[in-house]
Amino acid sequence: xxxxxxxxxxxxxxxxxxxxxxxxxxxxxxxxxxxxxxxxxxxxxxxxxxxxxxxxxxxxxxxxxxxxxxxxxxxxxxxxxxxxxxxxxxxxxxxxxxxxxxxxxxxxxxxxxxxxxxxxxxxxxxxxxxxxxxxxxxxx
Amino acid sequence: xxxxxxxxxxxxxxxxxxxxxxxxxxxxxxxxxxxxxxxxxxxxxxxxxxxxxxxxxxxxxxxxxxxxxxxxxxxxxxxxxxxxxxxxxxxxxxxxxxxxxxxxxxxxxxxxxxxxxxxxxxxxxxxxxxxxxxxxxxxxxxxxxxxxxxxxxxxxxxxxxxxxxxxxxxxxxxxxxxxxxxxxxxxxxxxxxxxxxxxxxxxxxxxxxxxxxxxxxxxxxxxxxxxxxxxxxxxxxxxxxxxxxxxxxxxxxxxxxxxxxxxxxxxxxxxxxxxxxxxxxxxxxxxxxxxxxxxxxxxxxxxxxxxxxxxxxxxxxxxxxxxxxxxxxxxxxxxxxxxxxxxxxxxxxxxxxxxxxxxxxxxxxxxxxxxxxxxxxxxxxxxxxxxxxxxxxxxxxxxxxxxxxxxxxxxxxxxxxxxxxxxxxxxxxxxxxxxxxxxxxxxxxxxxxxxxxxxxxxxxxxxxxxxxxxxxxxxxxxxxxxxxxxxxxxxxxxxxxxxxxxxxxxxxxxxxxxxxxxxxxxxxxxxxxxxxxxxxxxxxxxxxxxxxxxxxxxxxxxxxxxxxxxxxxxxxxxxxxxxxxxxxxxxxxxxxxxxxxxxxxxxxxxxxxxxxxxxxxxxxxxxxxxxxxxxxxxxxxxxxxxxxxxxxxxxxxxxxxxxxxxxxxxxxxxxxxxxxxxxxxxxxxxxxxxxxxxxxxxxxxxxx
Numbered sequence: 001x002x003x004x005x006x007x008x009x010x011x012x013x014x015x016x017x018x019x020x021x022x023x024x025x026x027x028x029x030x031x032x033x034x035x036x037x038x039x040x041x042x043x044x045x046x047x048x049x050x051x052x053x054x055x056x057x058x059x060x061x062x063x064x065x066x067x068x069x070x071x072x073x074x075x076x077x078x079x080x081x082x083x084x085x086x087x088x089x090x091x092x093x094x095x096x097x098x099x100x101x102x103x104x105x106x107x108x109x110x111x112x113x114x115x116x117x118x119x120x121x122x123x124x125x126x127x128x129x130x131x132x133x134x135x136x137x138x139x140x
Numbered sequence: 141x142x143x144x145x146x147x148x149x150x151x152x153x154x155x156x157x158x159x160x161x162x163x164x165x166x167x168x169x170x171x172x173x174x175x176x177x178x179x180x181x182x183x184x185x186x187x188x189x190x191x192x193x194x195x196x197x198x199x200x201x202x203x204x205x206x207x208x209x210x211x212x213x214x215x216x217x218x219x220x221x222x223x224x225x226x227x228x229x230x231x232x233x234x235x236x237x238x239x240x241x242x243x244x245x246x247x248x249x250x251x252x253x254x255x256x257x258x259x260x261x262x263x264x265x266x267x268x269x270x271x272x273x274x275x276x277x278x279x280x281x282x283x284x285x286x287x288x289x290x291x292x293x294x295x296x297x298x299x300x301x302x303x304x305x306x307x308x309x310x311x312x313x314x315x316x317x318x319x320x321x322x323x324x325x326x327x328x329x330x331x332x333x334x335x336x337x338x339x340x341x342x343x344x345x346x347x348x349x350x351x352x353x354x355x356x357x358x359x360x361x362x363x364x365x366x367x368x369x370x371x372x373x374x375x376x377x378x379x380x381x382x383x384x385x386x387x388x389x390x391x392x393x394x395x396x397x398x399x400x401x402x403x404x405x406x407x408x409x410x411x412x413x414x415x416x417x418x419x420x421x422x423x424x425x426x427x428x429x430x431x432x433x434x435x436x437x438x439x440x441x442x443x444x445x446x447x448x449x450x451x452x453x454x455x456x457x458x459x460x461x462x463x464x465x466x467x468x469x470x471x472x473x474x475x476x477x478x479x480x481x482x483x484x485x486x487x488x489x490x491x492x493x494x495x496x497x498x499x500x501x502x503x504x505x506x507x508x509x510x511x512x513x514x515x516x517x518x519x520x521x522x523x524x525x526x527x528x529x530x531x532x533x534x535x536x537x538x539x540x541x542x543x544x545x546x547x548x549x550x551x552x553x554x555x556x557x558x559x560x561x562x563x564x565x566x567x568x569x570x571x572x573x574x575x576x577x578x579x580x581x582x583x584x585x586x587x588x589x590x591x592x593x594x595x596x597x598x599x600x601x602x603x604x605x606x607x608x609x610x611x612x613x614x615x616x617x618x619x620x621x622x623x624x625x626x627x628x629x630x631x632x633x634x635x636x637x638x639x640x641x642x643x644x645x646x647x648x649x650x651x652x653x654x655x656x657x658x659x660x661x662x663x664x665x666x667x668x669x670x671x672x673x674x675x676x677x678x679x680x681x682x683x684x685x686x687x688x689x690x691x692x693x694x695x696x697x698x699x700x701x702x703x704x705x706x707x708x709x710x711x712x713x714x715x716x717x718x719x720x721x722x723x724x725x726x727x728x729x730x731x732x733x734x735x736x737x738x739x740x741x742x743x744x745x746x747x748x749x750x751x752x753x754x755x756x757x758x759x760x761x762x763x764x765x766x767x768x769x770x771x772x773x774x775x776x777x778x779x780x781x782x783x784x785x786x787x788x789x790x791x792x793x794x795x796x797x798x799x800x801x802x803x804x805x806x807x808x809x810x811x812x813x814x815x816x817x818x819x820x821x822x823x824x825x826x827x828x829x830x831x832x833x834x835x836x837x838x839x840x841x842x843x844x
Contacts (some may be wrong), residue, residue, distance in 0.1 A: 002572060007836055011829035017822025018375065023356075025215035029190055033212040062204060063395065063756055065764065085633050089767035095667060102770040104633065105661035117661040118633020128167050139200075 032075045042138035048076070048130050056092025056099070060139070065089050066126065066137060068090055072097055076130070078137040079123040095124065099123065142548055156344075160362035163350045170240035170372050171348060172367075173233050178340075180230035180376045181332075183381070184268075187223040188325070195275070197321035199314030202277035203395040209755035210392060217812075221385035227269060229381065231411050232263055242449070242463050245456065246349035254342040255336050259447040264332045271324040277317060282396035283567035284408050285320075286312045288571075291419065294432050295440070313398065361839075368834050372827055379823045386816040389752030407477060414473035415439060442466075495577050499535055515561040519547055522566045546645035562603065568592050585643075588627055589634045591617055613637075617696035624697070635661065667791045668777040700735065703728045703776055709790040726781040730788040734769050738762065739794060748805035758801040765794045 014019045045059040045068050054072040058065050058123055065081035069092045078100070081089045088103035096113070099108040107116035112123035145151050162171060194213060196205040209216035238258060241247055247255035274285045289312065293303030308315030360366055408416050418439075422431040445452075448457065496506070507513070508520060513521055525531050525546035532539045545554040546568075555563040569585055576583035584593040595614035597603050602609050617623050617637070625634035640657045641648060659666035669675060669685070678685060689710050690696070705711040705721040715721060741762060748755050768791035776783050 004836065007829060007832045010825060011833055014822065014826030014829040018826045021819035022378075025218050026186075026190065028214035029213065029216060030193060034318050047507075060757075060760055063207075063760065065760070086497045086631065089764060089772065091767075091771065093664065096663070100664055102664065102767065102774045105663055105665075106633075107663060113832065116663065118631070120633065 010100065013117070019099040042136050044134045044136050045078075047133050048135055051076070051135070054094045054097065056094075058089065058091070061126075063100055067092065067099065067123075068128070068135065068137060069099070069110065076128040077110060077112075078126040078133060079108075079127070081121055082102045082123075082125065084114065084121045145394075147706075157363045158361075160344070161349075161359040162362050162366040162823065163348055163354060164358040164360055165351060165354045167240075167244050167351055170237075170244065172370060173237035173240060174343070175370045176373055176377060177230055177233045177237050177371075178336075179377065180226050180233060181336075183222065183226040185329075185379075187226065190219050191223060192325065197275070197318055198398075199277060199317055202275060202317055203392075206276045206392060207754065207756060211756065215390050217752075217754065218382075218385050221388075221390040222381055224390035225381050225384045227272060228410070229270060229377065230377065231265060231290055233413075234262060239264060240517055241349075243460060244349070244351055245459075245578045247450045248349075249450070251277050251342070251349055254339060254346065255450050256447050257342065258337050259340040259443070261339060263333065263443070264328055264335065266411065267328050268324060268332075269322040269411060271328065274317060275324060276392060277391035277396045279396050280393050282312060282398070285316065287416075288408060288412070291415075291432075291436065294430075294436050296433050296437055311398070341414040357438050360637055363839060365834060368830050368837075372830050372834075375823050375827050375830070379820050382816055382819050382823075386812045391752060392754070396782070410474060410478075413477035414470045415525050417477045440711060446750040494573065495575055495580075514563055516556055516559060518554065518565045519544060519553065543644045545643070550642070550645045551647045554562060561759055562606075564597060568597070574714060574746075587632050587636060588619060591623065591627075594637045615695045616691075620691075620695040622695060662686075664774050665777040668775065672779045674779060683712045698730065698773065700731050700773075703731070723779075723781055727779075727784050730781070730784045731769070731776075732774055734765075734772065734788045734791055734795070737795045737799070738766055738769060741795050741802060744799060744802040744806070748802050748809065751806075751809050753805040755802065758798045758805070759803075761794055762798045765798070767795075 003082065026098055043059065043061050043066075044064040045057070045066075051057060051068065051070045053070050053074050055070040059068055060066070061080075066078055066079040067090060068076065068078045078089075081091075083090050083103065083106050083114045085104055085106050088101050090099050090101045090106070090108065092098075094131055096107075098110060099112070100106065101108075101117070101119070105117040106114065106119035108119065108123050109115050112125045114120070114122050125140065127140050128135050129138070162168070163833045175700065183338055191209065194205055194209045195218070196202060206220065209220055210396070213219075225488065241258070270288060273281045275281075289303055289306045292306060293299045295302055304310065306316070306319070306340045307313070308319045386838075409411065418433055419435055422435040424431050452459075508634075510517070510521075525543045527541050529541045532541055548557065552563045552565070556565055576586075578585050581588070583589065591614060598609070599611050601611045618627075622634050622636070624727060625631040626636055638646065656666075665686075678688065689702075690698075701708055702710045703722050703724060704714045709724070711724050715724065745755055745758055745762060749759070768787055772784055772787040772791070775787055778784075
């Protein structure tokens, strides 16, 4: 009799433990996480007034770096920040008013065209729109 | 309860379960694999539905949504890994189930239809595997799908139709992904559910098959005896799956890029490997037919034969032998696929040799009535055509026509004009009768060949002696960072002789133009140097900019140790005072600290990555910090410690954040392992309890 109680008790607690091991992760999984999903087709990269003329900033676009430039004239332009030479991250050079790659000195103009150094092709350009008070960069 | 019983026929169902028995004999173990496959299928259904809550089936966002599940959703790593591992285990148990049914000849009358529905389920499950593989939209799956659908495209007669039907077009694109998603979550589940119901009902209807030597009598009740034993097997499978998911999370790889070249090691899933290997060994032609098409037709026929086995009038012994032959073949071919990793690589380009011959230019067009022109006549002879804009335009409107005029301004051209037949002329570099396009890798003036071509003369001391020119340039260049990039890594952007000296107008750069030559690539360094205190000092001392610290031909890969006024530091040559040494040391320490922190953090992050943790955001941030390190190294040319810190200080903050995130990922790894431990303890208790319960039930039955 005692053995039967023991086995039934063990079975009951085993079932409870197994059910907990199965349902706890499932319940946690269905609760949406705090973090927003990573943007892939378009991404908001901040407020227009935060980017001064003749400066550039790097942003995360999907899994890749992007470069947003506000030209000295005030235009906004965005490109993939992956140098077409060996994939280093390019940056805006305010002194030369163009885009440069620090790794091997690749140079791109403000249309993304390769104008100096080893890069074999232009940077991929993105389209930039200001929606409300946010800059939105989208793949073309 | 009775109300419900009356409406759903509960009493009849209970009666059916009570009466159902399972024969006991030496092959009883194989009965469990059908149930195990069904159990794993239900795990697929549950985890599949859960994944649907987050998955997005488009080429733009599929990869990111799976990445999101793995990185952000709580237990997302577990659900996705369970789905992937369980899929593979299910296919394995399905193969075992089918092989056992075949070898124990359980498909014979009256179970022919049960067998045929089983073969149908096998095809559907392989369809699940094939379509599901593509859904994360990673590189490996993308190219494997390309190859897989291409193979389907080789099916005789209807191949092109099937290829376009599967791909949703001519190529593997986002349309293929959407299609495969539709197949995976709607079409295949609907068909499988229907066929599975028929299969299970037929198993209930006919009961378990028994071997020929089975002596009637020994049997156990299906409920609870067999079902509890089944449950023990399921719990073991659950434990194994949890362990695999926690210790070897299913990796995500890199996002598919249709324009990238196929990665090394691309291969189909293991259950298609034997077919893939077979296609590799099939000869190109079998009689008048294409070998690949014959093999694919063979797979189709094999499937039909397997489905029709119960209807074939073949001796049992032969069927058993054939079954073993097929099993061993599949096993060894699968194994061979993992021993020798197939790699798809593009073959080398093979160009026509002589470009003039190719364009219809004959001997007379160049030589006229001069079969052996003197070396001093050659440049003029080539210029007849190559300096004629209208003539060259018919071959290539963008072709330059200033080579001859440039050549006349070069050291070579000027000496040649003075009657020196030892200096280089067109044919010295471009060859005589085997002239190829500059873009042809076999051309002596292709980028990777230029240094060796120049060295033919410039490394020859006898030839250079009359001109009193050094002959060590090529040897030195070969040891340079530029040669390593161009000749070893085949980086065609790296400079060779003509990038600094010019090609047709070749001459050494003067003292004042060295910095300008280097600045073709290193413009930032030149700008920073130009504004630094060094610029004026170098001018006054008559020093030629860049080459003072970096040499000219033997330009070494820069090293952070170079920035020092001590030991191997190149600053030591000029700076010995303590004030300069302190400034130099401050700059060096800024760089070394950042590098050290990046290396340490990368190591911790690498450990988390290797353990299968999803840390791509932290890796992104660390890569950006590494880009800042490169920028800091460029900023050395300002020779201003404060300007260096403007770059290194923010980067140090980023690296610290990444380090914290990497530590967090390792803590999460510990949490997973502990969670696995607790779950296994729970499952273990359940298994022990079930075994005790089975014994209790069976000993009670014996007493009666």
